[in-house]
Amino acid sequence: MISRFVKRFFKPLERFYKDYFVKPIKYRLQYEFARGYRYLLGMRGTTCFIGITGSCGKTTTTELVAAILAKTGKVKKGSHENTAQFVAKTILGTRPQHLFCVNELSAHRPGAMEKSVKLLRPQIGAVTHIGQDHYSSYRDLGSTAAEKGKLVEFLAADGAAVLNADDPYVFEMRKRTKARVITYGLSADAMVRGECVSCAWPEPMSLDVCYAQQKFHIQTRLLGEHWAYAVLAAIAVAIAAGVSMEYAVEAVEAAPPMPYRLSPHETADNITFISDNWKAPLWTVPATLDFMRKAKAARKILVVGSISDTPKSFYDRYKAVIKQALDAADKIIFVGGHAYTALRVGHNRQDRRVMAFGSLLQLNSFLKDYLKAGDLVVLKGEEHNDHLQRLVLARTGDVKCWRKDCGKLRYCTDCRFLYDPSVVSDGLNNYS
Secondary structure (H helix, E strand, O other), X not given: OHHHHHHHHHHHHHHHHHHHHHHHHHHHHHHHHHHHHHHHHHHHOOOEEEEEEOOOOHHHHHHHHHHHHOOOOOEEEEOOOOOHHHHHHXXXXXXXXXXXXXXXXXXXXXXXXXXXXXXXXXOEEEEOOOOOXXXXXXXXXXXXXXXXXXXXXXXXXXXXXXXEOOOHHHHHHHHHOOOEEEEEEOOOOOOEEEEEEEEEOOEEEEEEEEEOOEEEEEEOOOOOHHHHHHHHHHHHHHHHOOOOHHHHHHHHHHOOOOOOOOEEEEOOOOOEEEEEOOOOEHHHHHHHHHHHHHOOOOEEEEEEOOOEOOOOOHHHHHHHHHHHHOOOOOEEEEEOOOHHHHHHOHHHOOOOOEEEEOOHHHHHHHHHHHXXXXXXXXXXXXXXXXXXXXXXXXXXXXXXXXOOOOOOOOOHHHOOOOOOOOOOOOOOOOOO
């Protein structure tokens, strides 16, 4: 009893000491070591450093770029974890035998991009899209573009800036760099141009890529036509790095979807879950619904958790989602603490296609009997807030943890509590 009291008393103090004293010192030292090491690697000149940023698509683009460049030699990759402290770790893990070091770069708050770029000192920089992510930090798209554009501002004259020709904020960045500019997109003016983009589940996305009087047909494994931009960006980076189109096409066709970014999960009872629940800014919802609209399935069910990065109220968020989803889904299900707000949307009070559940456990109980063979279930939300992936995991295992507020920044598949028999299924217990 006494030891438990002592543990409860001192654990918050220990966590405070680590978070506010130990970790900042550790990260500062790591950053300084990485900056010196990057200078030494630059003197050798054997490694090409590449930075990739944008409001969406940067992780998939980074993975595709790394896969393409790996066809020519060793590649050090830093994706998904993209703040300056992780860029420092990636640099410290780079060796002279690595021909390329590819890093995803975050601009989650003002000043973050400059810190990362000064550390990485890339020769090639790519920008994907400018969207309304991190609304609390950037109240308008112009401010977001100003921060992310620091990547191309830093590039030297002998470097290369890879820019999305179809995004006006990104395309405008060509005026902010001394480097050679390579544009990509679906517009006729793009140097690396995509044509005939198609995706109708169960068929994945395919497109034709045109560059320098050449045309290549690419059959990807990605789901959703919007991933055409990630493919085109990766190929444009490969061109800037001097890699042949043949290598690029081969690598892109073999690359799987990134987890939680429209990634498929087939169950034994012939139900397909599509996880698009890594993050859910309101402005990204149309791309998800476009995938659903064009998909072929017996029934199409949309599960919506958190919708973020918008000043709209929950009522207005859900109203916007429902308005767009009614012609794309047979059933629209909201889940979470504010889910029942969706039922207040006027024209849906009598529409049985719209449902709401206060907890994930309640929704899972409903889906057990509701889902049938041939159904397509698309999950849209924020994994760290909603944990929607448990709906998939519950089809193959006896999930015990259904907590919403666990506070653990990891995938549910990596959590030791997921199938722990000591966990109470109503999710009311606390973890130490």
